[in-house]
Amino acid sequence: DIQMTQSPSSLSASVGDRVTITCRASQSISYSLNWYQQKPGKAPKLLIHAASNLLSGVPSRFSGSGSGTDFTLTINSLQPEDFATYFCQQSFNTPRTFGQGTKVEIK
Amino acid sequence: EVQLLESGGGLVQPGGSLRLSCAASGFTFSSFAMSWVRQSPWKGLEWVSAISGSGGNTYYADSVRGRFTISRDNSKNTLYLQMNSLRAEDTAVYFCAKLTYERNIERFDVWGQGTMVTVSS
Numbered sequence: 223d224i225q226m227t228q229s230p231s232s233l234s235a236s237v238g239d240r241v242t243i244t245c246r247a248s249q250s251i252s253y254s255l256n257w258y259q260q261k262p263g264k265a266p267k268l269l270i271h272a273a274s275n276l277l278s279g280v281p282s283r284f285s286g287s288g289s290g291t292d293f294t295l296t297i298n299s300l301q302p303e304d305f306a307t308y309f310c311q312q313s314f315n316t317p318r319t320f321g322q323g324t325k326v327e328i329k
Numbered sequence: 330e331v332q333l334l335e336s337g338g339g340l341v342q343p344g345g346s347l348r349l350s351c352a353a354s355g356f357t358f359s360s361f362a363m364s365w366v367r368q369s370p371w372k373g374l375e376w377v378s379a380i381s382g383s384g385g386n387t388y389y390a391d392s393v394r395g396r397f398t399i400s401r402d403n404s405k406n407t408l409y410l411q412m413n414s415l416r417a418e419d420t421a422v423y424f425c426a427k428l429t430y431e432r433n434i435e436r437f438d439v440w441g442q443g444t445m446v447t448v449s450s
Binding site for chain 1: 364373374375379388391424431432434435436437438439441442443
């Protein structure tokens, strides 16, 4: 199975900050990497697919980059509604696997 | 509006069975593969199973293969997960998710609200 490792596991940030979350795959997954946002008690919500493609309707302050084994989710100018947990997920191999999540908290 | 609504969760004893359902609306159900993903505090998000649009191809995580069966009824726009020989480690929130493929890359683009399964005596 491909292991997905996110860092950090949690971070504290203020409104307006720029936040960067990293996801590393245990083997190359090309661009087969998706990012999700999850708020407490809710289902995950797709933000970015194929490493860097922003889903329609997702604010442009979100961006994704990377290929191979190293990927990044960046949130420019963090907004109050962005405080949530973020997960990466690979779709290169079965079983599909997720990172352990990065919780973005208010400083 | 695309919607997925799970049902069927609950409390079951170890070794017991449960069938989850996921009612889909707002899209051509038979045209899309579907999946079950579960989430627990100790294992995080875990892919469980997937099924092709026609139902002819099914896929399972090693942890559930032989105990769980995914199926779909395209005439009822409903996805199912039959769970047998349940174990404590199957305790989780179970989400159904719609799969979309683009340029050979798959994504879970719509999720249901989840249904809780608790396996305990």
